[in-house]
Amino acid sequence: MLELSGVNSYYTKAHILRDLGFSVQAGQVVSLLGRNGAGKTTTLKSIMQLVKPRSGSISFEGQSLTALPPHRVAKLGLGYVPEDRRIFTDLTILENLEVGRQPARDGVYEWTIDVLFDLFPNLKERRQNRGKALSGGEQQMLSIARTLMGNPKLLLLDEPSEGIAPVIVEQLAETILKLKAEGLPVLLSEQNMHFARIVADRAVIVEGGSVKYDGTFEDLDAQPEIRDTYLSV
């Protein structure tokens, strides 16, 4: 449902993504693996058009995204959860969720605040608290919940496990598996291979802004040299 090919992205003059291409199929959880600075975040931002690729094509359900402003990309059903969470710290949890709310979409699971509170019970207790009162893990939950309020067809998660206590990471893995069970495909950017393989069907490894490996985890296990070259263990 999401296809990237030959994508080149820049930060002014710095060439970051180099002919990057891969795809995500319906119902899949794909993990985008790579070291710090490999270009994972830039890839997700390029998909959202927060960074405008200079060349290449990115399409979602057959529609090209490259000429669209970010809000139109989101409206097409791409839900973006940024790396630094970027919750609205002066707004309450309920208000944060309200910002993410979008009308229901045909054939897509419709999230409600109650369902999200079942998924993230911590948020429910603190729903009148401001964003800045939350812990890192709770902010991550809120950021995901906020994006789910937009009833996305595909979720882009940027390093959700980064800087979060191990217990919470486990919860997070369960949550992603639940989302997958609801039929929501996920593109998950990760450095943490262990976390990725719990939830993901496929690994796409990037380094220096290009794809170095695209396949299953089993095949990857058979090629330890790839893992050792492109991922820090």
Place this chain on the structure above:
Amino acid sequence: MGLIVAQILTGLANAAALFLVASGLSLIFGVTRIVNFAHGSFYMLGAFIGYSLMQVLPGAIGFWSSVLLAGLLVGVIGVIVELCVLRPVYKAPELFQLVATFGVILVIQDLALMIWGAEDVLGPRAPGLKGIVRIMGEPVPKYDLALIAITPFVLFGLWYLISRTRVGILVRAATQDREMVGALGVNQAWLFTGVFFLGAALAGLGGAVQLPKGGADLLMDFNILAAIFVVVVIGGMGSLPGAYIAAVLISVLNVFGVAYLPQSTLVLMFVVMAVVLTIRPYGLLGREEVVGEHGQVGEPEQPIKPAGVKARIAVALLLLVLALLPLFGSKFATILATDIIIFCLFAASLHFLIGLGGLVSFGHAAFFGGGAYAAALLVSYVNAPMELAFLLAPLCAGMAAVIIGWLCIRLTGVYFAMLTLALAQLLWSLVFQWDEFTGGDDGMVDIWPAEWLSSTTAYFYFTMIVGIGGILFLRHVAHSPFGYALRASRDSARQAEATGINTKRVQWMAFSFAGAMAGVAGALFVFSKGSVFPVELEIARSFDGLIVVFLGGVKTLAGGVVGAAFLELVKDYLTRLEYWRLALGILIIIVVILAPNGIVGSIRKLAQRSGLVKNHYE
């Protein structure tokens, strides 16, 4: 007792319009990060449009519908401004948009002049509320009571909109991180337009609602500008209740000031502001500003470097032509060139502060006018020879900058800008109201240069040497270790601190230095004109400086000088036209849209793209 109550009531009534206009400014700034200089113009339009409507709509219903309609119409005008002028420049570096809004001020001034004429308009009294009521024996206009009663409802309505509705939630979210709001599927462009509509409409309402008390005139745009900035800053950027409290505070104090200490009225609100900001740097109910946290656009800095050989030759040629000017040019041309050089030095000193220091001062005229007045006072009171006065003037301006800088440097971003504006305004009102010492409105005259500089040509060469020398000196400092430390403090205070730079002190020194250099320009100015008036210290003069710095290009060393020369030349030509403000305003807007990196920055970009000049990254 009765009198005091009556005075408080008058103050509360005056606060109504002030609050309306200020809350609009605060909203627009909060979401779009645009310091909308044209906000006073929206207020003025509200008054004039309201007046015209009241001429045709009769009775009490007509009156109040006129007020509402005026608000709506000004809201629509705000939308037009947003769509045509601001939308093309949202991506420009921060604060650049204020140049565009300055262009809008000029356009609206002339349009208002065309439509309503130069005569002040007396506001109609509100039908049904014409009389007075006696409260504890004192007369209080009924209309005042109506205003006092209405304002809390407006406050409540706005508060409800902002804190309880989806639109309000989106507005607050966008205030913090507009890019993220966009990534969640909200069309920010629409949100910006909506906020502009609301903000402008509030200003228009403010203008219309004060008609029975104040009427309408062509000066009200600038007259209210300082006051609403003060209100917004005292209340705390983005806080509506804060703006209300501040509006009441300022208005009530003002009524008491007029009654008991008339010579204080101009200074009063700035004193209050300075006190509040010293105790609470982010206003009564404000929170710390985090500038450019997310969604910051604009390109990274190009490293500045000494001019290349070609550029040096070009500048040398230009200077040569300039030096020959008195030989072949008219006396008029020589005087114009003198004016331009002086203005260029002033702009270069402000550019040093803004471009290198990242310190956007809204009150730089304080040091230009300060230097001019210092020289004038020395000549008039201690009979100082011109040479001595000329040397001491920059020192006095520098001293003023040391003091003002000490107060302001602790703040950042808009708060810094506002406090510099307030303190500059304080200096202005001091000069303006201290008749016996400074001549007040009549200025100081007969401040002529020494015998050997008395001819136009001699003074031109003097100006050229001092002025161009000053500009080169500023450039030299920019390339010195101090210049590097200043830029390091601007770009990354934390890293600069880590390398042992005391960033605040570096900035304070830069502020003082820039002030002294502006003082040099001021001294040159006063002896070239033979007189000085309070207008040289005014906000408008500070804005002139800001406009040319941004117009020329903040991120290029030559920006201030080129912008200043451009504006002075264009002004000299345009002011011969009847509606020169309109022409100048439109010109500024066009330049802003075509050259979002400033004149120099955009020319350089063009040259880079066409391969004429090498890019630093390649």
